[in-house]
Amino acid sequence: MDSSHCILFMDKFYWGFAIAATQNEGAYLDDGKSLSNWDAFSSNPKNIEDKTNSFVACDFYHRYKEDVALLKECGVNSFRFSINWARVIPDGRNINDKGIKFYQNLVDELLRNNIEPIITLCHWDMPECLEKQGGWLNRSLIIDAFALFTKAIINALKGKVKYIITFNEPQNIAFSGYNEGHFAPGKHLSKKEVLTVSHNILLAHGTSYRIIKEIDPNIKVSFNNCGWVAIPSDESNKALVKACYNSFFSVEPERIGDGRTMYTDPIMFGDYPKDYYEVYKDFLPDILEGDMDLIHTGMDFASVNIYQGYFMKEVNGNFVRCKENILEEYDNDLYTAKAMYYFLKFYYERYKLPILVSENGADSHDDVILDGKIHDVKRYKEIECFISYMKKAISEGVEVFGYLIWTFMDNFEWSSGYGPRMGLVAVDRNNNLNRIKKDSFYWYRDFIKGEKR
Numbered sequence: 001m002d003s004s005h006c007i008l009f010m011d012k013f014y015w016g017f018a019i020a021a022t023q024n025e026g027a028y029l030d031d032g033k034s035l036s037n038w039d040a041f042s043s044n045p046k047n048i049e050d051k052t053n054s055f056v057a058c059d060f061y062h063r064y065k066e067d068v069a070l071l072k073e074c075g076v077n078s079f080r081f082s083i084n085w086a087r088v089i090p091d092g093r094n095i096n097d098k099g100i101k102f103y104q105n106l107v108d109e110l111l112r113n114n115i116e117p118i119i120t121l122c123h124w125d126m127p128e129c130l131e132k133q134g135g136w137l138n139r140s141l142i143i144d145a146f147a148l149f150t151k152a153i154i155n156a157l158k159g160k161v162k163y164i165i166t167f168n169e170p171q172n173i174a175f176s177g178y179n180e181g182h183f184a185p186g187k188h189l190s191k192k193e194v195l196t197v198s199h200n201i202l203l204a205h206g207t208s209y210r211i212i213k214e215i216d217p218n219i220k221v222s223f224n225n226c227g228w229v230a231i232p233s234d235e236s237n238k239a240l241v242k243a244c245y246n247s248f249f250s251v252e253p254e255r256i257g258d259g260r261t262m263y264t265d266p267i268m269f270g271d272y273p274k275d276y277y278e279v280y281k282d283f284l285p286d287i288l289e290g291d292m293d294l295i296h297t298g299m300d301f302a303s304v305n306i307y308q309g310y311f312m313k314e315v316n317g318n319f320v321r322c323k324e325n326i327l328e329e330y331d332n333d334l335y336t337a338k339a340m341y342y343f344l345k346f347y348y349e350r351y352k353l354p355i356l357v358s359e360n361g362a363d364s365h366d367d368v369i370l371d372g373k374i375h376d377v378k379r380y381k382e383i384e385c386f387i388s389y390m391k392k393a394i395s396e397g398v399e400v401f402g403y404l405i406w407t408f409m410d411n412f413e414w415s416s417g418y419g420p421r422m423g424l425v426a427v428d429r430n431n432n433l434n435r436i437k438k439d440s441f442y443w444y445r446d447f448i449k450g451e452k453r
């Protein structure tokens with residue numbers, strides 16, 4: 001695959017990692033932090049597959065300097081992390097200086113090492129005290145609370161941070177958290193309430209966006225999106241490709257609060273898509289006058305998390321999902337590398353924004369420590385394949401300015417606990433949480449070196 005395009009904008013291209021606060025920080029009650037909704041949720045062993053919790057995670061809070069040194073060793077020039085809301089505003093109202101200090105120190109440490117900090121404000125957590133009052137369902141509480149949180153962080157980091165993503169995968173808050181209930185807060189709300197949760201997230205984004213721009217107009221702001229993309233089984237069939245585009249961008253009739261356009265269309269175009277009003281007509285949220293104007297911020301760049309796809313085919317003039325497996329060399333059922341290409345193509349076609357691949361990576365349950373080493377060849381072969389599809393999209397004109405691997409180190413994988421391992425660095429949970437660089441770590445280091453040549 002021709003990689004010249006990435007080399008072309010080498011100076012601007014971000015190769016990095018992404019992590020999230022709940023999954024990595026630990027120190028769940030240190031220095032004034034209060035319980036987050038995820039600490040509370042994971043404290044019930046019934047909610048987490050391996051009956052663990054988020055309390056210690058990778059102890060990134062205490063070990064961030066050691067970890068930044070590893071980032072440096074790997075040669076990345078960017079690092080995406082999220083802010084633990086309960087660390088910064090533990091009671092939902094008052095700023096905790098020690099919490100703020102941690103993020104200032106982390107940002108300074110990254111900048112000292114020439115690593116660009118890319119910040120997610122909300123990667124699903126919030127102080128449990130706010131969650132108890134209804135969390136994202138409580139419009140009159142949560143938008144102001146998120147505004148306060150935004151203000152505290154941007155005031156503390158202005159001039160140092162260039163990229164902010166207000167929300168990570170809102171679908172996993174609305175659908176997984178408030179509808180299906182396998183994520184915090186574990187609720188099963190009515191359809192109208194779930195759509196209200198999504199609407200309130202969008203209002204919080206709109207408010208937050210304006211605060212960020214007011215405090216530091218140089219910061220580039222985005223709102224993250226994700227999901228399974230439809231991949232044509234016959235790429236020469238134009239009508240099928242179009243059907244895949246439509247499938248990817250249609251609202252989800254069953255999975256309320258999931259879907260892509262119900263979030264990014266209002267932000268980019270100022271209204272929910274047409275099919276949102278049709279499919280959800282019986283349980284639309286209350287949309288007040290001025291709401292859509294507030295939400296309609298536009299974005300400076302797109303942040304997308306790309307992992308999976310499903311294939312579609314044409315049968316007698318109808319376009320249907322393939323049931324059989326159409327797998328490529330390094331694909332497996334979850335990680336379909338071609339998803340990278342079609343996600344980027346479709347997303348760019350619709351929103352015409354420069355794109356940051358803010359997450360992509362590979363799970364593997366077969367990481368074994370052998371003589372202090374982990375030979376996770378399968379992982380980096382898969383990642384290599386994803387990258388080659390990203391480069392194909394770039395070579396066809398899709399503007400991508402960065403690629404961040406999910407994830408830096410094995411961490412707390414939400415309700416799956418510590419079982420899934422997606423890091424390029426292992427965390428030895430039986431041995432003082434020691435960091436062990438996997439073969440994929442060295443592969444990424446050499447790959448980045450190669451890109452810079």
Ligand code: BGC
Binds near residue numbers: 020169305406
């Ligand atoms: C999330 C991460 C998660 C990853 C792998 C994304 O949905 O943003 O927090 O760990 O996927 O499951």
